[in-house]
Amino acid sequence: MLLLKHNTLDFNDLITIERQYLRWSKSSRSFVTTEFNVLDYNRTDLYGHLLGMFDRLGVLSTLDVTVSQLLDFLVDVDLAYNDTPYHSFYHAADVVSILYFAMTDLEAKSYLTQMEVAVLFVAAVCHDVGHPGFNNDYQIKTKSEHAIRYNNKSVLESLSIDTSLILFEKHQILKTPDQIDLFKRLILATDMTFHYDLLEEARQLEDTLYMWDTPMIHTWEERDRVSFAKILLHAADISNTVRIWPISKQWSDLIVQEFFRQGDAEKLAGLPVSPGMDRDFATQASISLKFGDFIVKPYFEALCAILPKAIIWIETLEENRLEWENLKENTPLATSIGNYSRNSYVSVPAGTVVLPMTLETRLTKPMPISRASSHSNILISPPQSSISSELRRNSVQHIVS
Secondary structure (H helix, E strand, O other): OOOOOOOOOOHHHHHHHHHHHHHHHOOOOOOOOOOOOHHHOOHHHHHHHHHHHHHHOOHHHHHOOOHHHHHHHHHHHHHHOOOOOOOOHHHHHHHHHHHHHHHHOOOOHHHOOHHHHHHHHHHHHHOOOOOOOOOHHHHHHOOOHHHHHOOOOOHHHHHHHHHHHHHHHHHOOOOOHHHHHHHHHHHHOOOHHHHHHHHHHHHHHHHHHOOOOOOHHHOOOHHHHHHHHHHHHHHHHOHHHHOOHHHHHHHHHHHHHHHHHHHHHHHHOOOOOOOOOOOOOOOHHHHHHHHHHHHHHHHHHHHHHHOHHHHHHHHHHHHHHHHHHHHHHOOOOOOHHHOOOOOEEEEEOOEEEEEOOOOOOOOOOOOOEEEOOOOOEEEEOOOOOOHHHHHHHHHHHHHHO
16 A cells, blocks of 8 residues: 655545556556557556656666655655646656656667666656746746846756755655766756757767677766766657657647747747747747757757667657648748748747758758857757768668668
């Protein structure tokens, strides 16, 4: 029987959670497939699924916590999330489920130590704790309490870290300095400002694969394994566009709701409306296409070079692109991201990305990154060709064919 020390749940809810958890513990079957959608479940069922995933991956035994202790922690984590359209506890659970799929079906688990896996999953469920639904750019522009407290640097990520540390102490989840340090590094890596740093790290890890014939766990140093964990967490965090269409569209709808809410607040405050957040001009299809083409696709292509089975996500991304193109044809409104003469802008949950090229331009390698005055703004320079990158892509195609 599940017993909570710090929270109270209805008896019937506890029975439902335990029943869902026992489905995992008594079966070798994975309930997380490409069609698994956390939005299909109520909270009690979702708690049970999360307990099952954590237990199946050995997180409980590694961290020396009980099922009841973990559930108590998850309830408090849930309560620490705000009721926002997108950055909710359901988004956190979704990131956990994507990571679980990567660990099992894509065979990423063997590349990390058991402790690294455990901390990674704790980071996944906590990575947006406290997020108010208004991104880092908004915090900085409005000189919010959070922006001042964290000196305009990784504002919401730092908030999530501090909030999580309080819960760790309360529930005794992460206990050692090494665990806490890894947790902090993973959370900070979810700041979109570091997207291209992670992309470069992914390509460096890819290079190491062609130097060794033995499994990565035996050849990668701790530094490389931590990089891989950060790469995976960020991939899961921006994975909406690589999900099957019904799920991808649901999450896109929620993102747009949050974007428009921020745009409304910016208008009310007399601030320039962030790109893609003006409900009178922005189109969901154009925003999604730019994000998929310029941000998601290059990143997941690099991930595929490390995890060849991740090609399934690239294939789904291409299928979703056709869906967005069809929607774009039926929504002819000009978008705010097209109102700039030289650069195009697209908003993402963590900030604003500046694209100095047209949508049709194909990327051949990650673009060099310049940091704007706002820590959450990214200015992307024009791409350069890369022979080695092309050779690696051909090698990946050979591996998965």
